[in-house]
Amino acid sequence: MRFLLLIFILFSYFSNAQIRRVDGGIAGPPRGGSDKNDTLGSFSSKSNKDILPKAPHNLYKIYTLKRDTTYVDTSLTIQSEYKYNLLRKDIFGLLPFVNEGHVYNTLDFSLQNKTFYPDFGFKAKHFNYLQVDDIKYYSVPTPLTELYFKTVMEQGQALDAFLSVNTKSNLNFSIAYKGLRSLGKYVNSLTSSGNFRFTTSYFTIDNRYNLNTHFTGQDISNQENGGIVNLNEFETSEAPYNQRDRVKVYFTDATSLLKGNRFFVDHSFKLSKSNPNGLLIKHQFNHEYKFFQFTQPTESSRFGTTLTNDIKDKVRYNHFYNKLAVAYTTKSFGNLEFFLDDNNYNYFYKSVVFNSDGSIAVPNAISDRINMIGGNYNYSLYGVDFKLNLAQTISNQSVSNVEVGAAYRIDKDNHVSFNYQKLNSIPNLNYTLFQSGYVDYNWSNNFKNEKLSQFDFSAKTKWVNLSATYKIMNDYLYFDNIQNTLTTLTVKPFQYDQTINYFSLKASKEFKYRNFALDNTLLYQEVQQSNQVLNVPQFVTRNTLYYTGYVFKKAMQIQTGITLQYFTKYFANDYNPLIGEFYVQNETKIGDFPMLDFFINARIRQTRIFLKAEHFNSSFTGYDYYTAPNYPYRDFMIRFGLVWNFFQ
DSSP, X not given: OHHHHHHHHHHHHHGGGOOOOSSSOOOOOSTTSOOTTOXXXXXXXXXXXXXXXXXXXXXXXXXXTXXXXXXXXXXXXXXXXXXXXXXXXXOTTEEEOSSTTSOEEESOGGGOOXXXXXXXXXXXXXXXXXXXXXXXXXXXXXXXXXXEEEXXXXXXXXXXXXXXXXXXXXXXXXXXXXXXXEOOSSTTOOEEEEEEEEEEEEEOTTSSEEEEEEEEEXXXXXXXXXSBSOXXXXXXXXXXXTSGGGSOBSOSSEEEEEEEEEEEEEEEEESOSSOSSEEEEEEEEEEEEEEEEEEESSOOGGGOOBSSSSEEEEEEEEEEEEEEEEEEEETTTEEEEEEEEEEEEXXXXXXXXXXXXXOEEXXXXXXXXXXXXXXXXXEEETTEEEEEEEEEEOSSSOOEEEEEEEEEEEETTEEEEEEEEEEEEOOOHHHHEEOOSBGGGOEEOOOOXXXXXXXXXXXXXXXXXEEEEEEEEESEEEEEETTOSSSSOOEEEEEEOSOEEEEEEEEEEEEEETTEEEEEEEEEEEEEOSSOOSOOOSEEEEEEEEEEEEETTTTEEEEEEEEEEEEOOBOOOEEETTTTEEEBOOSOOBOOOOEEEEEEEEEETTEEEEXXXXXXXXXXXXXXXXXXXXXXXXXXXXXXXXXXXXXX
């Protein structure tokens, strides 16, 4: 941590060499539109001692590979409050575990997305793992720094810091590190994680060549206690169990670790020098290495019998991806792109499991190469933006993807969109192959592809924001405990041979009266299935009543209020740290408890200060709040921190 902070200080010092242009600012990246009208402000310079004006905020650009461009935002809004968490985004629909940086239970099933390629798996461990689409790129007229700090549950802190600098108008570098350490309130619940990222963006002055590339190094380590043994100790919360380190847990020395490094390149070249349209050659490369490890020096009978006295399960994943595309852009007929990609992966252990007769029961590796061909088409007609995406394998596997979408912007306040996807995808690799020192956690399967048909509709209006999702799923894969009890876990993957229909409707609206506001988000979900393999709460709601005003002669903006979160009772999935996944259980319901947070936030120039009393009602509404069947939700605690932006 100290070494990385030293890098930030040195990088910030040398970035002062960046010269601010007076005539027109820094040209932005080719993502998100033209910058002809973006300026830093003009003035008459009478001497070299004149102070240069500050650049307008819309020159500090943030964009992604999806061509979404936003600007640095230092305002204090209710969204600032919602995004002030470890994931740095609104986590409505996710329920965090008791310690910061552990896993999240998913209340909103529409948040789960499938890819047509087989993924590494261990999905419960990936909430704080930055994927390719999570990486942001920058274009800034002056060096930009942001510091995020937040206290944690016990003995530690959460810090996220980044620095972005344009050494030239068309060349940007950024470096960032998010670090977390939190001891936690319960025995064996320490969290320690780090997310390092380094990005580079470049484009030629004539915009013929564009490059975005990044490197990430990430590690997420959690001590795993398996939840509490006796629920009565928590639900009574009488001395000594009101001291949470006195509550008995299942495991006292188990640890899980997810670690990965990724190098990614996305670049394109326009063949024509003068024609703004014409052919565009694109290439994307991704190399990622990951491993997931579960260690437990003292074996536990909760997972069954063992093959060894010292559990050290470790699986590795090596992934190479190349995509070559040819795109043609016209003003009259839209944008057309054809691509060919190569996906090569190796998922492996360093051991083989044998049967008693000497034959191989569980192999040690899955290696495959998937080649796909496809195309994308985008066209605008009478204000309606249409899109069509097609992909199909040309190798031996059966994988396909069809996406059709349309979006229409009525005016600046009203926008509607529709999207349909039909997906045929290969199962995640940990469904197919898994090895462990525990006998019951060794399998080699040959599952069918999962099939998904999904309809999405959204409407953003000045009256209400609506989004609806309808999914039809066949050959759905899930984990289940065949013991049907929380005390003994024999969790294995299964494939559901019938159809699951899932529907969700989410509505949000903010009502304002003078300095007061009431922000509301309501989610309704319904599942049709013959057996309970997909469980979701029927209703999830978040309601925030808050006040915004100014004090100290408007030198400080303040924001204070109360947030209520609630979800109806349901058979929530439970967490299994051995496989890093959630599994289906139909024995214990959780939910039907209010979560009340009181917050006071403030903004002084580019600094936002946050103070929150989390779950302050915990002691007087009953100790029956859980994140998973034997994992309690967080007790009342006070946490504070800040987000600080520097514009040099």
